[in-house]
Amino acid sequence: MAEQIEAAALIEAVAGFLAEVEGTLSGRRAFHAKVAQNALAIVARELAQQPRDAERAALAGFLGADSRADAGLDALRAELCGRLRAGQLTAETPGLLEALQVAVMAKVAVDNPRYATFKRLSGGG
Structure with a gap:
C-alpha cells in the first residue's frame, strides 16, 4: 500500500514549483503566481496552527x-x-x-x- 502524502508536503511542493517558475513569468501570470504562493502559505499556516x-x-x-x-x-x-x-x-x-x-x-x-x-x-x- 502506498504511503499517504501529507497535505503540508503537497503544499510545499506546489509553492516550490511556483517560486521556481515565477522568475520566468511576467505581467499578469507572475502576479497570479505570487498570489497563489501567498494563498498556499496561508493554507500551510492554517493546517499547522488550527x-x-x-x-x-x-x-x-x-x-x-x-x-x-x-x-x-x-x-x-x-x-x-x-x-x-x-x-x-x-x-x-x-x-x-x-x-x-x-x-x-x-x-x-x-x-x-x-x-x-x-x-x-x-x-x-
Whole structure:
C-alpha cells in the first residue's frame, strides 16, 4: 500500500514549483503566481496552527461552553453575537476582550503574520 502524502508536503511542493517558475513569468501570470504562493502559505499556516480550534476554545471558555461537546464554532459565534446584540455583553464584561483577542490573534497569525500590530502584540517585533 502506498504511503499517504501529507497535505503540508503537497503544499510545499506546489509553492516550490511556483517560486521556481515565477522568475520566468511576467505581467499578469507572475502576479497570479505570487498570489497563489501567498494563498498556499496561508493554507500551510492554517493546517499547522488550527486557528479555528483556538477561537473555539477561547469562545467556549468565555461563554462557559467547555463541557458542551456540540458547541461548534459557528454556534459559539452566533451565541456571542446574540448576547452582544441583546446588550448582555459589553466591552466591560470580564474576559470578553481577552477571548476576542485570542481568537483574532490566532486568525491573524495565519492570515498575515507580518502585520505590524500582530507582531507587536505577540512579542514578535
